[in-house]
Amino acid sequence: MNALRPVQVPRLALAPSDVDVAIVGAGAAGIAAARRCLAEGLTCTVLEARNRIGGRCVTVPVGGRPLDLGAHWLHAGDLNPLVALGRERGEPLVPAPRSGGLVVEGVLADEATARAQFDAFETAGAAIAEAAGLSEDPSIADVLPELGRWRQPVAATLALISGRPLDEVSAHDFPSEEFGDNWFAKGGYGAYLARLAEGLPIALGHPVDRIDWSGEGVSLEGPGGQVRARAAIVTVPIALLAEDRIRFAPALPEPARDAIAAFLPGTYEHVVLDWANSPFREADRLVKIVGPDSSYGLMTRIEGGPLHYFEIDHATAEALGRDASSLAAFTRDWLAARLGRDAVRGLAIPCVTDWVRDSWSRAAWAVARPGRAPDRRTLAEPIGERLWIAGEATSVRLWGTVGGAWEEGDAAALAAARRLKTSPADLPDLM
Numbered sequence: 001m002n003a004l005r006p007v008q009v010p011r012l013a014l015a016p017s018d019v020d021v022a023i024v025g026a027g028a029a030g031i032a033a034a035r036r037c038l039a040e041g042l043t044c045t046v047l048e049a050r051n052r053i054g055g056r057c058v059t060v061p062v063g064g065r066p067l068d069l070g071a072h073w074l075h076a077g078d079l080n081p082l083v084a085l086g087r088e089r090g091e092p093l094v095p096a097p098r099s100g101g102l103v104v105e106g107v108l109a110d111e112a113t114a115r116a117q118f119d120a121f122e123t124a125g126a127a128i129a130e131a132a133g134l135s136e137d138p139s140i141a142d143v144l145p146e147l148g149r150w151r152q153p154v155a156a157t158l159a160l161i162s163g164r165p166l167d168e169v170s171a172h173d174f175p176s177e178e179f180g181d182n183w184f185a186k187g188g189y190g191a192y193l194a195r196l197a198e199g200l201p202i203a204l205g206h207p208v209d210r211i212d213w214s215g216e217g218v219s220l221e222g223p224g225g226q227v228r229a230r231a232a233i234v235t236v237p238i239a240l241l242a243e244d245r246i247r248f249a250p251a252l253p254e255p256a257r258d259a260i261a262a263f264l265p266g267t268y269e270h271v272v273l274d275w276a277n278s279p280f281r282e283a284d285r286l287v288k289i290v291g292p293d294s295s296y297g298l299m300t301r302i303e304g305g306p307l308h309y310f311e312i313d314h315a316t317a318e319a320l321g322r323d324a325s326s327l328a329a330f331t332r333d334w335l336a337a338r339l340g341r342d343a344v345r346g347l348a349i350p351c352v353t354d355w356v357r358d359s360w361s362r363a364a365w366a367v368a369r370p371g372r373a374p375d376r377r378t379l380a381e382p383i384g385e386r387l388w389i390a391g392e393a394t395s396v397r398l399w400g401t402v403g404g405a406w407e408e409g410d411a412a413a414l415a416a417a418r419r420l421k422t423s424p425a426d427l428p429d430l431m
């Protein structure tokens with residue numbers, strides 16, 4: 001995945017090695033943090049391990065067309081800061097179709113069947129929302145109603161969008177995600193994000209493996225050299241912090257370490273289908289295909305072209321050893337069994353993503369275990385008044401999304417700016 005060159009490559013400014021704020025990671029959170037630091041009149045440097053920006057939001061050419069390998073949807077248009085900013089900038093944002101499709105045992109569902117499925121999702125949503133109001137935090141599996149024949153397809157969809165099997169997902173955390181009012185960025189979400197990085201001081205190919213915050217400021221170290229700063233914002237995926245891929249000196253305080261352990265690496269992988277003769281004619285539709293004992297989601301004809309996504313959840317990825325050729329063969333056979341051999345005759349699979357094994361992601365997003373929803377806020381607390389952790393995982397209302405990561409990077413940079421502009425006499429005694 002990392003070998004592909006993105007469709008949009010921003011021109012970057014020189015990244016100085018002695019700055020007010022050092023930012024680790026040039027995904028959505030890191031880009032937002034850098035823009036905010038500069039707007040606040042602070043100097044900053046972004047250190048990015050990969051040879052590209054964007055993190056889990058990147059658009060690459062596939063068969064000559066732009067394709068998002070990670071995030072594609074701008075969720076929650078009324079909350080998502082990247083929808084408001086995109087409108088302001090004149091970015092090519094288009095509303096996502098509100099209705100999807102449903103195929104049950106090979107046949108396009110009639111209105112009554114589609115209605116029954118819709119009602120089952122509503123019933124499940126209401127049960128989860130009710131659980132969110134309880135003082136105990138059960139798992140989604142604990143509160144999912146029976147739902148008859150719809151239980152399996154509903155559970156499969158919820159497991160896919162939460163990133164883990166439902167017994168591992170906090171019911172308190174789940175409803176905070178608002179998926180209504182979705183948008184697409186024509187030409188790719190990653191390309192839009194790359195335009196937002198234009199002119200920023202980002203050093204590519206610069207992994208950070210040690211952060212020393214024992215002195216007055218912060219020193220960030222890695223094979224690319226050392227950067228000194230008055231404060232640092234760490235936007236790397238939480239799964240990497242859980243693996244101790246960055247050593248902190250001194251170690252992070254116990255509440256932060258405990259909060260890092262609250263999360264599980266979520267899975268969401270795209271099997272990309274190049275399928276000009278697919279039976280699905282409409283562009284950008286979500287189609288649920290329900291079989292007798294399993295169901296999967298498709299996104300059809302992305303931007304009107306031949307590419308489709310077949311979406312892989314945690315359990316399926318694990319069962320197939322996260323092996324690209326096994327996942328491709330599984331996808332083809334599963335579709336053939338539901339839609340007929342003829343339907344998949346012209347189907348090619350140019351790419352299968354593997355974000356969970358990608359060494360700079362290790363997860364599609366961070367999933368809060370039952371009982372651990374409040375840890376998102378704990379993670380966002382300033383550490384020693386000079387270290388902040390920010391990214392999709394620290395967002396309460398838009399966790400697991402690019403918009404949430406953006407908002408959190410921006411908020412951390414604002415907090416750092418406030419702290420750096422405060423005179424030392426006004427600071428609390430830390431020791």
Ligand SMILES: Cc1cc2nc3c(=O)[nH]c(=O)nc-3n(C[C@H](O)[C@H](O)[C@H](O)COP(=O)(O)OP(=O)(O)OC[C@H]3O[C@@H](n4cnc5c(N)ncnc54)[C@H](O)[C@@H]3O)c2cc1C
Pocket residue numbers: 024025026027028029030047048049050053054055056057069070071072073074075206207208209235236237240245246268269270353355360361363364365390391392393399400401402403405
């Ligand atoms: C397949 C898939 C589909 C998704 N679909 C959607 C969607 O439709 N809509 C949506 O909003 N979200 C979606 N998401 C989630 C979304 O992509 C993420 O929530 C978001 O991109 C996270 O942004 P971030 O800045 O927090 O982290 P990242 O994008 O991961 O950025 C962190 C950066 O840190 C870098 N880094 C890591 N370690 C180091 C180090 N030691 N030193 C320096 N740099 C380092 C990484 O290379 C990366 O560039 C999807 C994710 C996946 C994988």
